[in-house]
Amino acid sequence: MWIVVTNPAGPAASDAPERLLVRTRPVEVDDLLALLPERDFLAWVHDGDGIVGWGRAASFDVTGPDRFAAASRWWDELRHQAVVRDEIEAAGSGLVAFGTFDFAADGAGHLTVPEVVVGRRDGRAWVSTIGSAIGPAPELRPTRRPDRPGPVTFDDGDVAAWTATVAAAVERIEADQLDKVVLARDCRADFERPLDVRWPLTRLARDYPACWTFHVDGFFGSTPEMLLRLDSGLVTSRVLAGTIRRTGDDAHDAALAGSLARSSKDLEEHEYAVRSVSDALQAHCSAVTRSEAPFVLHLPNVMHLATDIAGVVPDGTSVLSVVADLHPSAAVGGTPTAEAVRLIAQIEGLDRGRYAGPVGWIDGHGDGEWGIGLRSAELAPDGRSARLFAGCGIVADSVPADELAESEAKLIPVRTALSPRD
Numbered sequence: 001m002w003i004v005v006t007n008p009a010g011p012a013a014s015d016a017p018e019r020l021l022v023r024t025r026p027v028e029v030d031d032l033l034a035l036l037p038e039r040d041f042l043a044w045v046h047d048g049d050g051i052v053g054w055g056r057a058a059s060f061d062v063t064g065p066d067r068f069a070a071a072s073r074w075w076d077e078l079r080h081q082a083v084v085r086d087e088i089e090a091a092g093s094g095l096v097a098f099g100t101f102d103f104a105a106d107g108a109g110h111l112t113v114p115e116v117v118v119g120r121r122d123g124r125a126w127v128s129t130i131g132s133a134i135g136p137a138p139e140l141r142p143t144r145r146p147d148r149p150g151p152v153t154f155d156d157g158d159v160a161a162w163t164a165t166v167a168a169a170v171e172r173i174e175a176d177q178l179d180k181v182v183l184a185r186d187c188r189a190d191f192e193r194p195l196d197v198r199w200p201l202t203r204l205a206r207d208y209p210a211c212w213t214f215h216v217d218g219f220f221g222s223t224p225e226m227l228l229r230l231d232s233g234l235v236t237s238r239v240l241a242g243t244i245r246r247t248g249d250d251a252h253d254a255a256l257a258g259s260l261a262r263s264s265k266d267l268e269e270h271e272y273a274v275r276s277v278s279d280a281l282q283a284h285c286s287a288v289t290r291s292e293a294p295f296v297l298h299l300p301n302v303m304h305l306a307t308d309i310a311g312v313v314p315d316g317t318s319v320l321s322v323v324a325d326l327h328p329s330a331a332v333g334g335t336p337t338a339e340a341v342r343l344i345a346q347i348e349g350l351d352r353g354r355y356a357g358p359v360g361w362i363d364g365h366g367d368g369e370w371g372i373g374l375r376s377a378e379l380a381p382d383g384r385s386a387r388l389f390a391g392c393g394i395v396a397d398s399v400p401a402d403e404l405a406e407s408e409a410k411l412i413p414v415r416t417a418l419s420p421r422d
């Protein structure tokens with residue numbers, strides 16, 4: 001029997017059997033992405049490890065400021081009722097839901113529990129089957145290779161208007177209204193035939209192994225920024241802010257990395273982002289530690305100042321309850337957060353949708369990984385167009401033309417992955 005749960009705090013809809021039966025068994029799998037069906041799959045991979053899934057055993061949709069708490073309640077109920085037989089007991093084995101949350105506080109949140117989840121971590125692989133009845137383990141075979149996209153046309157939108165908006169934000173900052181605001185822009189891609197999203201996904205995972213490559217219901221990308229991982233009581237977060245474009249010349253890039261680590265503009269922008277995350281973590285953790293100085297994260301398109309933060313949370317903490325307090329961090333909102341988010345709504349002129357919102361998964365222990373949905377795109381339901389997003393932290397010293405160039409560099413991963421070339 002299927003039950004529909006409504007949430008008194010806001011519009012929510014759930015579709016789930018009364019009790020889920022979950023069975024996780026070991027399997028031999030090398031390439032998770034090679035198993036993906038052509039459509040309606042879920043993916044979260046990092047350097048070959050991760051989880052992929054398909055089918056829908058249960059789902060939850062919610063809108064409004066209470067969305068994280070509502071999703072967390074729904075998940076707690078579902079996981080406590082589930083009957084799980086898990087021969088692996090790794091993070092992401094057993095019961096799992098993938099999800100996304102819009103950037104905006106009044107936006108949507110969504111969780112899907114797939115019928116089949118295949119995972120891989122530290123040399124071990126598994127398959128979980130989830131549903132109201134448990135059948136035999138599905139046969140896992142590589143599926144047909146992804147279709148090469150046809151010609152793609154990009155429309156960068158009004159870049160002059162965007163740089164003017166950046167200049168206006170700098171004026172607000174100079175007038176002491178706030179310290180930092182992150183402004184984003186979008187770029188439209190049109191495809192001659194519907195996109196097989198496995199094509200860009202496979203390329204992103206190959207070219208950006210240090211990032212978390214994801215796809216949830218048409219939202220896909222490869223984010224370098226881990227908002228929160230919770231694994232057996234330990235939370236970790238990777239905060240990025242402060243960016244420099246790579247030139248392709250390794251010696252020159254090494255010199256640029258050195259200047260990034262000494263740039264007061266970037267260090268200031270970075271510190272705002274680190275503080276917003278560590279302050280939010282303090283409320284949940286018995287101890288919070290962070291590296292003393294930021295390190296430089298080298299990606300093929302850009303380099304970022306990065307800080308890893310860690311903490312210990314009490315038993316029974318759900319990753320979503322901490323994510324609720326971390327989002328939006330200063331890396332994608334600004335400082336102070338409330339002023340920055342207001343200014344974004346006022347001057348950015350963009351519906352961010354799921355861009356810069358949390359994307360990831362939660363398991364039956366409440367553990368999980370939630371990245372910030374950056375270096376990402378939203379595919380239209382007909383698969384014929386997509387919106388690509390990129391944003392930049394604006395501080396008092398920001399130069400609009402440089403920010404535009406930085407946003408271009410941040411669009412490179414998805415733009416390149418959409419190219420029909422190998």
Ligand SMILES: C=C(O[C@@H]1C=C(C(=O)O)C=C[C@H]1O)C(=O)O
Binds near residue numbers: 241
């Ligand atoms: C907002 C984005 O990236 C964020 C902004 C950064 C910056 O301004 O230096 C760096 C990494 C991210 O935290 C994006 O990629 O769209």
